[in-house]
Amino acid sequence: MASVSVRDLTVRFGAESILESLNLDIKAGEFLVLLGASGCGKSTLLNCIAGLVDFEDGQIFINEQNVTWSEPKDRGVGMVFQSFALYPSMTVEKNLSFSLRNARLSKSDINARVRRASKILRIEKLLLRKPSQLSGGQRQRVAIGRALVRDVNVFLLDEPLSNLDAKLRAELRVELNRLHKRLEKTTMVYVTHDQIEAMTLADRIAVMRDGIIQQLDSPITVYNVPVNRYVAEFIGSPSINMIGGVIDNQANQLTFQTRGITVDLSRYVFSHKVRTTSVTLGVRPEHIHVGESRVPGVFNCRIFVDLVEPMGSDTLIWATVFGNTLRVRLNGQSDVQPGDALSVYFDPANTSLFANDTNLRL
Amino acid sequence: MDKSNSLDDGPRGTKPHRALTRRNILVYGTLTIVSIYYLLPLYVMIVTSLKGMPEIRWGHLLAPPLEITFQPWVKAWSQVCTGLNCDGLSRGFGNSVRILIPSTILSIFIASVNGYALSKWRFKGSELIFTVLIIGAFIPYQTMLYPVVIILREIGLMGSLWGLVLVHTVFGMPILTLIFRNFFASIPQELHNAARVDGAGFWGIYFHIMLPMAVPVFVVATILQVTGIWNDFLFGVVYTEPADYPMTVQLNNIVNAVQGVKEYNVNMAATLISGLLPLTVYFLSGKLFVRGLTSASIKG
Numbered sequence: 001m002a003s004v005s006v007r008d009l010t011v012r013f014g015a016e017s018i019l020e021s022l023n024l025d026i027k028a029g030e031f032l033v034l035l036g037a038s039g040c041g042k043s044t045l046l047n048c049i050a051g052l053v054d055f056e057d058g059q060i061f062i063n064e065q066n067v068t069w070s071e072p073k074d075r076g077v078g079m080v081f082q083s084f085a086l087y088p089s090m091t092v093e094k095n096l097s098f099s100l101r102n103a104r105l106s107k108s109d110i111n112a113r114v115r116r117a118s119k120i121l122r123i124e125k126l127l128l129r130k131p132s133q134l135s136g137g138q139r140q141r142v143a144i145g146r147a148l149v150r151d152v153n154v155f156l157l158d159e160p161l162s163n164l165d166a167k168l169r170a171e172l173r174v175e176l177n178r179l180h181k182r183l184e185k186t187t188m189v190y191v192t193h194d195q196i197e198a199m200t201l202a203d204r205i206a207v208m209r210d211g212i213i214q215q216l217d218s219p220i221t222v223y224n225v226p227v228n229r230y231v232a233e234f235i236g237s238p239s240i241n242m243i244g245g246v247i248d249n250q251a252n253q254l255t256f257q258t259r260g261i262t263v264d265l266s267r268y269v270f271s272h273k274v275r276t277t278s279v280t281l282g283v284r285p286e287h288i289h290v291g292e293s294r295v296p297g298v299f300n301c302r303i304f305v306d307l308v309e310p311m312g313s314d315t316l317i318w319a320t321v322f323g324n325t326l327r328v329r330l331n332g333q334s335d336v337q338p339g340d341a342l343s344v345y346f347d348p349a350n351t352s353l354f355a356n357d358t359n360l361r362l
Numbered sequence: 363m364d365k366s367n368s369l370d371d372g373p374r375g376t377k378p379h380r381a382l383t384r385r386n387i388l389v390y391g392t393l394t395i396v397s398i399y400y401l402l403p404l405y406v407m408i409v410t411s412l413k414g415m416p417e418i419r420w421g422h423l424l425a426p427p428l429e430i431t432f433q434p435w436v437k438a439w440s441q442v443c444t445g446l447n448c449d450g451l452s453r454g455f456g457n458s459v460r461i462l463i464p465s466t467i468l469s470i471f472i473a474s475v476n477g478y479a480l481s482k483w484r485f486k487g488s489e490l491i492f493t494v495l496i497i498g499a500f501i502p503y504q505t506m507l508y509p510v511v512i513i514l515r516e517i518g519l520m521g522s523l524w525g526l527v528l529v530h531t532v533f534g535m536p537i538l539t540l541i542f543r544n545f546f547a548s549i550p551q552e553l554h555n556a557a558r559v560d561g562a563g564f565w566g567i568y569f570h571i572m573l574p575m576a577v578p579v580f581v582v583a584t585i586l587q588v589t590g591i592w593n594d595f596l597f598g599v600v601y602t603e604p605a606d607y608p609m610t611v612q613l614n615n616i617v618n619a620v621q622g623v624k625e626y627n628v629n630m631a632a633t634l635i636s637g638l639l640p641l642t643v644y645f646l647s648g649k650l651f652v653r654g655l656t657s658a659s660i661k662g
Contacts, residue, residue: 083550102561
């Protein structure tokens with residue numbers, strides 16, 4: 001069991017600041033996903049934990065030990081890279097045992113560990129092959145195995161599935177999930193820009209932007225209660241509908257108003273005091289349903305269909321309502337045609353309101 | 363029915379290629395002429411080296427020998443005199459080998475470590491060191507001749523084989539370091555990081571990860587160094603004593619001897635002998651050489 005703590009981490013490459021006084025506490029045994037667009041500093045943060053980047057200021061603790069100045073090999077971390085980074089001149093077996101040979105373990109110990117790891121990852125039959133003779137999925141299994149043989153406390157995974165095709169990615173995602181359940185004592189820090197990987201694997205997600213952690217919460221919380229506009233737009237596919245408008249307060253009855261629309265906010269749970277009137281309403285496409293609702297406070301309206309994107313499992317509809325574009329995601333297949341008018345409703349309790357001046361959720 | 367028949371008409375399968383197009387004639391014609399132009403002197407040398415002196419005096423330069431004799435080759439190798447020594451080119455050959463082997467190994471080993479350190483272990487001033495090395499590649503050797511003489515004198519290596527080995531190692535450094543640095547820079551940083559996490563140090567990564575990947579580049583570097591050092595004349599004549607002269611210097615002394623009859627056949631044989639090693643290297647490594655050159659330069 002090992003926790004990871006990052007204290008006041010500052011990283012600069014030349015004049016460019018990558019991370020500025022970043023703090024992060026990862027619990028022992030946790031699966032933490034660092035999620036963000038490319039260039040947000042998530043890989044840099046991971047490399048700092050691994051000890052591969054020289055940083056300006058700050059401290060790294062692993063298992064409550066200060067490892068700020070320790071060599072990567074002395075930190076008890078295993079790392080899996082996006083490009084797999086297998087040693088091309090070595091067989092799979094030598095790739096797996098390289099770290100053990102560097103640590104001068106006994107032959108029998110090395111063999112036992114390689115056998116155990118290759119069994120877990122089902123690569124026993126590939127041990128004598130060179131990396132060039134492996135498929136993408138097999139390569140990534142070997143890369144994971146290289147971290148597995150070392151019995152490390154912390155797994156660092158840097159976009160491990162990004163170089164695989166969609167089908168393999170889904171398969172290996174499930175396997176990684178199983179692996180984490182199996183190695184319940186191992187802390188995992190996983191960097192990705194793929195929100196599906198983040199949602200499905202993480203105990204907690206840290207959404208990063210420009211070197212700053214925007215939100216650190218469970219996947220469901222990040223999805224349902226995004227702290228700001230950026231997180232709301234980053235999580236969810238198709239992305240959340242954003243409608244600009246104003247908050248109106250009449251006789252203690254708060255409403256959201258924009259071109260032709262008035263949304264009753266009595267069901268909306270405010271987490272902050274409203275200090276501004278200029279806001280944006282975020283509604284996820286999957287929270288808009290076809291039909292009419294009689295529940296008080298639920299918003300009903302008619303939309304006009306512009307475009308229909310059938311995806312087999314569900315149907316995405318692009319529509320307009322009083323000049324606002326709205327994406328609606330319908331379950332299953334639908335015979336809606338462009339030009340149709342539809343009655344839809346959504347529950348304001350499932351929406352998010354963002355202040356336009358701070359972009360924070362209200 | 364008719365419609366499907368009309369679709370079947372016309373060309374089908376592989377498009378035929380004509381051999382005698384204007385383009386082919388032009389390309390292959392040019393290549394043939396250029397080849398003859400370059401191979402003719404070699405032919406004359408081989409033919410002359412197999413003739414006796416009387417036959418040479420007839421003046422039929424291109425005619426094949428009427429009577430093949432290997433005497434000129436034997437004389438060139440073991441009997442011809444330069445200065446006081448009359449043991450032929452074999453002495454120079456031995457010297458050249460003794461210069462070549464340590465110079466090649468030392469320069470390539472040091473340059474590969476340089477290239478690896480400069481590309482994978484960025485340290486303070488690494489860019490500056492690299493720049494200085496590159497400038498070194500552009501400075502004409504002649505300007506350094508005398509300063510190097512002084513340096514060698516001061517460290518007591520002037521006139522010895524090891525002095526020449528040192529000079530070859532140092533002067534080979536810029537271009538070899540550049541080749542190795544470019545190659546190692548093309549190896550993904552992630553591979554280097556993976557090895558660091560796996561507990562390999564500077565030398566561990568060099569020997570276990572980088573070296574096996576760089577084999578083609580080592581082949582290129584070896585070819586460059588072997589042919590370069592073997593063919594070197596200037597450093598050999600400046601920095602060694604007559605007893606340690608490399609083959610090229612000795613060859614020059616044989617061919618340019620002013621006393622006695624000019625033995626063209628012996629001269630030709632001596633020249634061919636001294637060119638045999640680079641020639642063999644090229645023949646044996648032709649494909650590897652091209653592959654190494656492209657992998658070293660394109661990836662850089």
